[in-house]
Amino acid sequence: PVPALNRFAGDVVLAFDRFRAPLTEAEIERRSPDSLKPDEFRNLCQWGYPYVFETFRFHMTLSGRVASQESPRLRAAIDSLFTEVLLRPVLVDALTLFVETEPGAPFMVLSHHALGRRSARKTA
Template structure:
């Protein structure tokens, strides 16, 4: 079993509903959904586009998937997760847009936002004591020869190349898209996320995802609002 600490909006938000509808899967329930309505793309092409982000569920990576370190337990991880969420104040990204990170389409910040970078770094550091060291096979899968020196250092130090100064917040919506096909994909995504494209994005919750066996879909094991102590959470509607 692997765990991951991701940002995910609450299950009842418009963004979550739009993303689940597009990806064809709800990571909160694990339910596979029908293909989105009014697709301008062939369904088979859509399935190929969303296959990888569908497996992971709608999220932004903070602490990448990890096995538990020997001697640590899931109960300890959940306790730390709940304590971290309760002690961390929510904030917002001033403007999020549908953009591209390399060949992938994602919801990304319009411009760098230092509080977001600081938040992501704190998550990486806080849960590092729970992460088992990477195996040689895990390191090889990251193709370290293709990484920059800073990314290789991050991989060996934190278990993931794209943290700290290399972190780029993104909520993935597609797999890789060939350049000539990108405008059509953007036209498909734009109306589906029009309410969120160019709008502020509240960072107000944290999700603990699990992958029960390698290659299986990730599901949300726990979701907690930020800045809400446990005794107050029990009183939330």
């Protein structure tokens, strides 16, 4: 857990929620609401995602669903790629806004925004 990152994530949810399309009943069901804890279900209904604010944990989705027999092989590949990288702090220096043009469509980059003071940013 990184408290500053968690606060930043919460601030982003609050600032951008007005741009979020309301969830459909199918989208709510896809999240298996009966398996969610009360706080997670409340977040799903209010914010469109169960894991925000107190229930947020930073994560990066690296693959689609993986069959259980493939999981150890994929885990080993991910560990070999990221173990050394994750020993150092990860710089969060930009916010990228993605859109899903229709349910199930690939996410597309709408805009990318550098964070921090302009004078402090370095570009190549």
